[in-house]
Amino acid sequence: MNSEVAHIDINEKWCKGCGICIAFCPAKVLVAREDGKAAVANIEACTRCGLCELRCPDYAISVGGKQHASTN
Amino acid sequence: MSVKELVERYCRTSKLPHIWCPGCGNGIIMGAVMRALDKADIDQDKTVIVSGIGCSSRAPGYMNFDTLHTTHGRALAYATGVKMANPDLNVVVLTGDGDCSAIGGNHLIHAARRNINLTVVVFNNSIYGMTGGQYSPLTPTHSYATTAPYGSIDRNFDLCKLVQAAGGTYVARGTTYHTRQLVDQIVAGLGHNGFSFIEVITQCPMYFGRKNKFPSAVDMLKWQQEHAVPVKAAAKMTSEQLAGKFLIGELYHEEAPEYTAVYEKEVIAKARGEVK
Ligand SMILES: Cc1ncc(C[n+]2csc(CCOP(=O)(O)OP(=O)(O)O)c2C)c(N)n1
Numbered sequence: 001m002n003s004e005v006a007h008i009d010i011n012e013k014w015c016k017g018c019g020i021c022i023a024f025c026p027a028k029v030l031v032a033r034e035d036g037k038a039a040v041a042n043i044e045a046c047t048r049c050g051l052c053e054l055r056c057p058d059y060a061i062s063v064g065g066k067q068h069a070s071t072n
Numbered sequence: 073m074s075v076k077e078l079v080e081r082y083c084r085t086s087k088l089p090h091i092w093c094p095g096c097g098n099g100i101i102m103g104a105v106m107r108a109l110d111k112a113d114i115d116q117d118k119t120v121i122v123s124g125i126g127c128s129s130r131a132p133g134y135m136n137f138d139t140l141h142t143t144h145g146r147a148l149a150y151a152t153g154v155k156m157a158n159p160d161l162n163v164v165v166l167t168g169d170g171d172c173s174a175i176g177g178n179h180l181i182h183a184a185r186r187n188i189n190l191t192v193v194v195f196n197n198s199i200y201g202m203t204g205g206q207y208s209p210l211t212p213t214h215s216y217a218t219t220a221p222y223g224s225i226d227r228n229f230d231l232c233k234l235v236q237a238a239g240g241t242y243v244a245r246g247t248t249y250h251t252r253q254l255v256d257q258i259v260a261g262l263g264h265n266g267f268s269f270i271e272v273i274t275q276c277p278m279y280f281g282r283k284n285k286f287p288s289a290v291d292m293l294k295w296q297q298e299h300a301v302p303v304k305a306a307a308k309m310t311s312e313q314l315a316g317k318f319l320i321g322e323l324y325h326e327e328a329p330e331y332t333a334v335y336e337k338e339v340i341a342k343a344r345g346e347v348k
C-alpha cells in the first residue's frame with residue numbers, strides 16, 4: 001500500500017501515557033505499553049497522516065517519511 | 073517540519089517536558105500555535121506572545137519568542153500596550169477561559185471594541201485548572217466543579233458572540249480534537265488585520281474531567297468529536313438537531329479600520345503637526 005514504510009519515533013521521556021495518539025490513530029498503528037506509554041505495533045499500516053503528532057500534547061511522537069500533515 | 077524541528081525552533085527546549093498533566097489540551101494548543109506561526113511564516117524576532125495567569129497562561133514560558141507572562145486577566149491590557157508602542161510587532165495572546173472571561177472580561181470587551189490587531193487564542197477548558205477546579209463563566213450549565221458540587225446553575229455563555237458583538241472582526245472556534253483545522257484558524261487569525269479571536273474547546277482531564285465523569289482525556293476528545301458541528305453543516309440542521317452541540321469554524325469575519333493604524337493617522341500625525 002505505502003510505497004515507503006513510515007518511521008515513528010516516540011520520546012519515552014516526554015510521553016506521559018495519555019493514550020490520545022493510540023485512540024485516534026485511524027490505522028491502529030499504536031498500542032500502549034504496560035506503563036501506558038505509546039509504542040508502535042503495526043508500522044506497515046501507517047499512512048503518515050500525522051494525526052498522532054498533531055494531537056500529542058507532549059510533542060513526544062513524530063512520524064518520519066515524505067508526507068507531513070502537520071506542516072503541509 | 074518534523075516535530076523535533078518544530079520544538080527546537082519554537083520552544084525553549086531546556087524548559088521541556090512541560091508541567092501540564094497527562095492528556096491536558098494545553099500542549100496540543102501550544103503545538104497548534106507554533107505550527108500556525110510557522111505556516112504563516114512570521115518573523116520570530118518580531119513576535120511577542122503575551123499571557124495572563126493559569127495553567128494555560130504558562131504556555132509562553134515554553135515558547136522561544138519575546139514573551140510576557142503577566143497578571144491574572146490582564147494579558148490583553150499588556151498586549152494592547154505592546155501593540156500600541158510598536159505596531160510592527162505581531163502580538164499573540166494566549167489566555168484561559170477564566171483569565172479572559174471572568175477577571176479579564178472587561179479587557180476582552182474593549183480590545184475587541186477597538187479592533188486592535190491582536191491574535192487571541194483562548195484555551196477554554198471550562199474550568200479554573202490552576203487553582204483546583206472552580207467553575208468559570210464558561211462552565212456549561214449543570215456541569216460540576218469544586219465550587220459547583222450540585223452542578224452549575226449559571227446559564228451558558230458564548231464568548232464568541234460577545235466578541236463579535238463588541239466589535240471583534242475575526243471570530244472562530246476550534247477544538248483540540250480538530251487540530252488541523254485549528255492550525256488553519258490560527259493562521260487566518262494571524263493574517264487578519266484586526267482583532268482576531270479563536271476560542272479553543274480543550275480538555276482539563278485533571279479537574280473538569282474528573283468532576284464530570286470523563287474517565288480520560290481520550291473520552292473528552294471523543295466528546296468534542298461528537299458534539300462539534302462545522303458551521304456549514306449546522307446551516308442545514310434544525311434547532312432540535314443542534315441542541316447540546318456547539319459550532320466550530322469561522323463564525324464571523326469582516327474588514328474594519330484597525331486601531332493602531334487609525335491612531336497613527338488621526339492622533340500621531342496630528343500631534344506632530346503633519347496633518348491638520
Ligand atoms: C488577581 C488574581 N486573582 C486570582 C488569582 C488566582 N488564580 C490563578 S489562576 C486562576 C484561574 C485560572 O483559570 P483559567 O484562566 O481558566 O486557566 P486554566 O488554569 O484553566 O488554564 C485564578 C483564579 C490570581 N492569580 N490573581
Ligand code: SF4
Pocket residue numbers: 010014015016017018019020021022036037038055056057058059060061
Ligand atoms: S499522545 Fe503523546 S503523550 Fe500521549 S500517549 Fe501518545 S506519545 Fe504519549
Ligand code: SF4
Pocket residue numbers: 091092093095096097098127128197201202275276277278279
Ligand atoms: S489542571 Fe487541568 S488545565 Fe491544569 S495542567 Fe492539569 S489538566 Fe491541564
